[in-house]
Structure formats: structure tokens, C-alpha cells
Amino acid sequence: MDIIEQVVSGDVRTVARILRDIDDEIPSAMDVLRELYPHTGKSYVVGFTGSPGVGKSALVDQIATNYRKAAKTVGILAVDPTSPFTGGAILGDRIRMQRHFLDPGVFIRSLATRGHFGGLSRSTNDMVNVLDAAGKDVILIETVGVGQDEVEIVNSAHTTVLVTIPGMGDEIQAIKAGIMEIGNIFVVNKADREGSRKTVRELMNMIELGARRHNGGEWEPQIVETEAIKGRGIEELYEAIEKHRAYLLATHTEKWREILQKRARMQFLVVLKDQAFRTILERLEGRGDSLDEMVQKIVDKESDPYTIVQQIIDKELK
Amino acid sequence: MDIIEQVVSGDVRTVARILRDIDDEIPSAMDVLRELYPHTGKSYVVGFTGSPGVGKSALVDQIATNYRKAAKTVGILAVDPTSPFTGGAILGDRIRMQRHFLDPGVFIRSLATRGHFGGLSRSTNDMVNVLDAAGKDVILIETVGVGQDEVEIVNSAHTTVLVTIPGMGDEIQAIKAGIMEIGNIFVVNKADREGSRKTVRELMNMIELGARRHNGGEWEPQIVETEAIKGRGIEELYEAIEKHRAYLLATHTEKWREILQKRARMQFLVVLKDQAFRTILERLEGRGDSLDEMVQKIVDKESDPYTIVQQIIDKELK
Numbered sequence: 029m030d031i032i033e034q035v036v037s038g039d040v041r042t043v044a045r046i047l048r049d050i051d052d053e054i055p056s057a058m059d060v061l062r063e064l065y066p067h068t069g070k071s072y073v074v075g076f077t078g079s080p081g082v083g084k085s086a087l088v089d090q091i092a093t094n095y096r097k098a099a100k101t102v103g104i105l106a107v108d109p110t111s112p113f114t115g116g117a118i119l120g121d122r123i124r125m126q127r128h129f130l131d132p133g134v135f136i137r138s139l140a141t142r143g144h145f146g147g148l149s150r151s152t153n154d155m156v157n158v159l160d161a162a163g164k165d166v167i168l169i170e171t172v173g174v175g176q177d178e179v180e181i182v183n184s185a186h187t188t189v190l191v192t193i194p195g196m197g198d199e200i201q202a203i204k205a206g207i208m209e210i211g212n213i214f215v216v217n218k219a220d221r222e223g224s225r226k227t228v229r230e231l232m233n234m235i236e237l238g239a240r241r242h243n244g245g246e247w248e249p250q251i252v253e254t255e256a257i258k259g260r261g262i263e264e265l266y267e268a269i270e271k272h273r274a275y276l277l278a279t280h281t282e283k284w285r286e287i288l289q290k291r292a293r294m295q296f297l298v299v300l301k302d303q304a305f306r307t308i309l310e311r312l313e314g315r316g317d318s319l320d321e322m323v324q325k326i327v328d329k330e331s332d333p334y335t336i337v338q339q340i341i342d343k344e345l346k
Numbered sequence: 347m348d349i350i351e352q353v354v355s356g357d358v359r360t361v362a363r364i365l366r367d368i369d370d371e372i373p374s375a376m377d378v379l380r381e382l383y384p385h386t387g388k389s390y391v392v393g394f395t396g397s398p399g400v401g402k403s404a405l406v407d408q409i410a411t412n413y414r415k416a417a418k419t420v421g422i423l424a425v426d427p428t429s430p431f432t433g434g435a436i437l438g439d440r441i442r443m444q445r446h447f448l449d450p451g452v453f454i455r456s457l458a459t460r461g462h463f464g465g466l467s468r469s470t471n472d473m474v475n476v477l478d479a480a481g482k483d484v485i486l487i488e489t490v491g492v493g494q495d496e497v498e499i500v501n502s503a504h505t506t507v508l509v510t511i512p513g514m515g516d517e518i519q520a521i522k523a524g525i526m527e528i529g530n531i532f533v534v535n536k537a538d539r540e541g542s543r544k545t546v547r548e549l550m551n552m553i554e555l556g557a558r559r560h561n562g563g564e565w566e567p568q569i570v571e572t573e574a575i576k577g578r579g580i581e582e583l584y585e586a587i588e589k590h591r592a593y594l595l596a597t598h599t600e601k602w603r604e605i606l607q608k609r610a611r612m613q614f615l616v617v618l619k620d621q622a623f624r625t626i627l628e629r630l631e632g633r634g635d636s637l638d639e640m641v642q643k644i645v646d647k648e649s650d651p652y653t654i655v656q657q658i659i660d661k662e663l664k
Contacts, residue, residue, distance in 0.1 A: 058652050065650030079397045285645075292644040293637070296651040303655050304626055305619040307663060319611070326610040327603075332383030333614040334376050337621050345625060346664055 032063045050154045067161035075169045075185030082191045083217040086256035094266040103159035103167040106138040149180035150302040187272045191215045194223035219253035350381045368472045385479035393487045393503030400509045401535040404574035412584040421477035421485040424456040467498035468620040501612045505590045509533045512541035537571035
């Protein structure tokens, strides 16, 4: 059985190896990804995003459990330095996650958020494709913050869950200003804390003001209060996700095609940008052009980044 | 007077126009940046990073005031959807900032965090260079979160201030896991809140464990408790920044050269990646190759992003 067949059959060791190759930016991973691509498109991808400390991992953990109860296989990608999956959070959390480590129906992978020179969203997309080809029914992506990478990552999900906690007024502002339009479901986690209802009301106002429009006028963004640690509200969140999935899939509407196109465009541009950059760096290296020397020229003001870049582009591009 | 002379003389309208061109990704901005580059290198750049709601803008506002008192000119770049500079936060904040809007010694610009397809760190770097050439003594960058873009942005600063608030244990984890090594100064803002001392102790432990090493063994990362709104701790923070600046500048040591090289390398790679991508897209367009058609082929599984990207690279690169 070749490597592609092994992935498609769901072989855990092969999948793990390819994900490692992607993380290490091994060039041959691209060939594997190319051959795997025809096997993708069956997974449902759900993105969870929010600031550190809002409890995204606990939510992902609980939702994974719900999908397992429904006999669905699950892939989890944690793009978050604070994730217990990544090893960031407290011991209790990590132990709690271990129930999934023992379950062959759940594949968990974390991505380092350092060292990828802007290639984080590409790595995440590539890994989603591998888990998709490997037959995971559902892929849950946990990502932190509201930066550009997160927007790109979240744009490659079918359903996006924005997670906040009570009392983070500025957090709501962030959602409003930055990523409101990408939220299909809003979660107020740690809802036992003071101010949960107020946060829900703020979210409702925000949705009234614009999020509904951004969702195409048809899907009304859901708001769910949860206490992930205790399991409260999880069933409701699970149903909200499934409801959004059903909304998207029901009719193979314009909306579903839009989402497929948006995902394809994002994946394509992310790979193009990253691969062009990698290829140019490789060629510079192949020609013996020293990056260090170029950097030194910039430091010494003998040249500048814009001139050197233009020279490289003139030389490397047709 | 040509455009370069106008920028170098600090003409506000010209500076504003060029920053707008950078934001709009107008190709000619690159020529301006190239000619401005020899005039850069005099500004001191301080990056403030932390989650939404920790009060970065209020800190930046206060520190700007301190620099103004010291008769230094200030540039402020807000790369944060929640920043009052950007228009994200509550009215009171925005009014407070207005004292600077009336001061010709302060130039404030916010960057949208949407729409830049991964080019956010490039835009920020480019804008820093313009403000630098325009003669700002100090440039304060406000950025949210711990994503890849933020790391790139913060790496282009001389001094990095990581801002947190009491009771965000996971926040500390994030700092620890993701960006500990880039923090020169740690601020516990809203220090009147319960748990501030505990947060300081956690930070001290963290520094003991590793941040000192990451700072080259010589600079001991400072921890400052502040209440930005009331001005408490601001003088101390200001002194910590100046102390770090003095440390870097004092001897023109290895450390200072390292920082210049790190900044130059980051700027160079960021411009290369972004410019190569833009140039390839322009050429595809010039040849009449339709991105939409490529995307549709991916959606229809007639091809895949990896194959199409490889075809483009084979065609466009020598």
C-alpha cells in the first residue's frame, strides 16, 4: 500500500508523519498533498476562535465528545500556544484531554505558532486536507485571537464559532470591529460568571446591527451560553453547529457554493504566496546568494529592502 | 520640494498620503519607500502587545504624553481592531486620545486588520519606515494578540512591552508558550484589580525560568504594575523603556547589532514574500489568466491548489 492509500485508509502513523512533514516544511509534502486532494471535501470543518483564557479547548473537547457519541470520527487541530492540546495550559486540562488520546476515532495535532514565517495558515490548511483525506468526519480547529492568520484559518472552516466570556467588553468590540462577519455562532463561555446576560445582550445588539447581514440574511447567528468545564450548554452548541451545517448543506444553495469557493480561493492564495516565497528562497540559496549578506547591506545602508527585493524579483521572475 | 523632501521635512499631509498609499497597496509606494530608506534608522520603535481589553491604547496614550513632555516627536501605529485610535473602543477612550490629535508633534495612524491578505506586517513595517524618515523620534506600535503577524510586527521593534492584566492565568501561559522571548518589559495593567501581585509573581517566575536567557543574559526583563487610566506606574514604565533603550544603545554592543540585523532581516523577508506574491498576481492578471477560473477548477476537483500553484510557479519563475 502506498502512502496515499495509507492516508486514505486512515492509517494513524502515516497521517502523523505527513503532518510532521508539513510542519517541518519538507518539500515532498507538496506532492503528497497534491495526490491526496482528490480524496478531500468530505470533512466538515468547524473553527473555534477567541482570546487566550476563554476556554476554547474545553469547548472543543466537549464538542469532540458529542461527535464521538454520534459515531463520527474527529480531527482536532490546535493553533494556539495556550491550548492544552499544545501543552500550554494547566495540568488538569491536559489530563482531561487525554480521554481523546486513547480514542482511535480522534486525531489530535497541535501546530507551533512560532517558526512558521507567516506560513501558519498554509500549514493549517494543508493539515485540514490531510485529515479530510484520512476520512475524519469532522475537523475542529482551535485558534487564538483576531490576527490575519486567524482570519485566514477561520475562513477555511465551514462553520465558525467565536468564543468569549462575560465581562470582556473590549472583546466584543474586537469581534465587532474585526471578525464579526465571520462568526456563525457566538459562545459566551464561563456563563456562570457575573455579566453573562449582559454579554449575550451585547452580542444580540451586534447581530441586529450587522452580523445577520454578513451571514447572507438567511442565517441568524446563534448565541449560546456555556460552562464547558461542567458540560452546560454543550448540547445546545452542538445543535447550533449541526443546524448551521444543515442550513449550508440542505439545498446546495448559492450559499454553499460561495463557501466552497471562498475556501478554495483562500487555500489557493495561501499556498501560492507561501510556495512562491519558499521557491525563491531555495533558488537564492541554490545560486549561492547569501541572505546574510543582503541583510548586512540593509543594516549598513548600502542598500534597502525594497531595492534588494526588486532585484531578486527581476532576477527570479520571468 | 519633491515628495521625498516633503516627507523628510515632516510634512503631515504628504506622510498621511503615503501611508494611505501603503494601506491601499499602490505599487508606486514601493518607489517612495526605496528613496526614503536612506533617511530611516533614527527613530526608536517600541511595540506594545497584548489581548483585547488589557488597556494597551491607554498605555500608549500615556507613554506618548511622557515623550512629548521630553520634547520628543511621536508616531503611533495602531494595528488593533479594538484600539480607540482605530475607532474600536468606547467613546470615552476616543475622546481621551484627542489631546494628541491636536498636537502636531504626534502622528497617529491605524491599520485595518482586514483586507490585507497576510500583508499586515509588511504594511506596518513600511509605515514605520515612513514615520522614521519623517523624523519621529519615537514610534509606538500597538498590536493585539499572539499570532504570527504580531510576532513579525513586534520583531521590528527595538523594545517590546507585553501587556497583561491581573487574573489572566492563561494569558501568562500564552506569553510563556508563544512570545516570552520577545518581551523586554512586562506590564500588569489594571493593577488595582485583585490578583495583581500574584500575576507579578507568576511573571517573575517565568522570567527566572527563561525570559532572562532569551534577553541575552544581560537585560533583566522589567515588570511594571500600572493603572493606565489613572496614570499610575506610567513614569516607571517610561523609565523602563528608556532603560532598555539605554542598555541597547550604550555600547553599540553585539546586542544592538543583533537587533538591527533581526529588524533588517524581518523587513526584508516580509517585503520579499509580499512583493513576490503581488507581482505574480499582477502578471497572471496581465496575461488574462483568471483567478476565478482557477478557483472554480479547484472547487470542481478538476485540479487542486497544489498543482495549480506549481504550474504558476513553473510558468512565472525562471
